[in-house]
Amino acid sequence: MIVKHRWAVLYRRHLLLVGIGLALLAGCRSDAAPPSDPLPTRTLAPFTPSPSPDLPIVAPTTTPTELPDPSSLAQSPTEQRVSLIPPAAQHLLNITLNDLTGEQGESRDNVRLLSLESFTWRDSSWGCPGHDETVSFTTGYRIIYSAGGRIFAYHTDNEETFFLCPDWVDLQGEPLPADPIAASMVELAARDVASRFSVPQPELISLIAVTWSDSSLGCPRVSGDYTNEEIDGYRIVFRVNEATAIYHTSIRELFFCLPEDEILPGLLNNIAPPEE
Secondary structure (H helix, E strand, C coil): CHHHHHHHHHHHHHHHHHHHHHHHHHHHHHHCCCCCCCCCCCCCCCCCCCCCCCCCCCCCCCCCCCCCCHHHHCCCHHHHHHHHCCHHHHHHHHHHHHHHHCCCCCCHHHCEEEEEEEEEECCCCCCCCCCCCCCCCEEEEEEEEEECCEEEEEEECCCCCEEEECCCCCCCCEECCCCHHHHHHHHHHHHHHHHHHCCCCCEEEEEEEEEECCCCCCCCCCCCCCCCCCEEEEEEEEEECCEEEEEEECCCCEEEECCCCCCCCHHHCCCCCCCC
């Protein structure tokens, strides 16, 4: 009986120890994270805020760069004109203008550039009969100014040589727009020619700066109501097959004008090419 009693005591102690061990394990397991949820790991990726309907996302601050002042980006009218004209032509414009206001005695305030044309001179006279025949065949320009109620036509090469032709000669060169407004008007007129006559690439044969005497721009209509005011613009002529298309413009608008309807200032009647 003593043996059974001792065994019973040992058996109860064993059960007590097992119970205590299970309780300790259960307590430890309740504090630990579930096996299905791994511990978070650290990364080196930068934090990116998620969009919020209430708060805007602020971009990272960058080092500012030195921006030019807006006034330094604006070109003056003179710089724009120069940029449209070949350097050789610009040089010849400068030296012929100096001749006109120096040797010819015209006031610079009264001088206006009417046209600039590129030429390949076909003979040694450079398109001006009676000129020195020793001058060789060359390429150059014809530069036409108005000043003091007169026309001055300079014939030049591509470098330094020029002369003043006594009379305007009916020659056709390649007109060169001398400023952005002239270039824009030529482009608009060319689009109208292409649409009106189904000509993909109309040939520009004349571009002359004009001061119109009234708002009809030299192309009045019978029912028109026009104001008497001087308006600067252009007369633009394209060759279309065997005929011509004429446009009169201000610096904002243009009109297609039939040859029989146009009225030119008296000074320009001599330099407008005849219509075919």
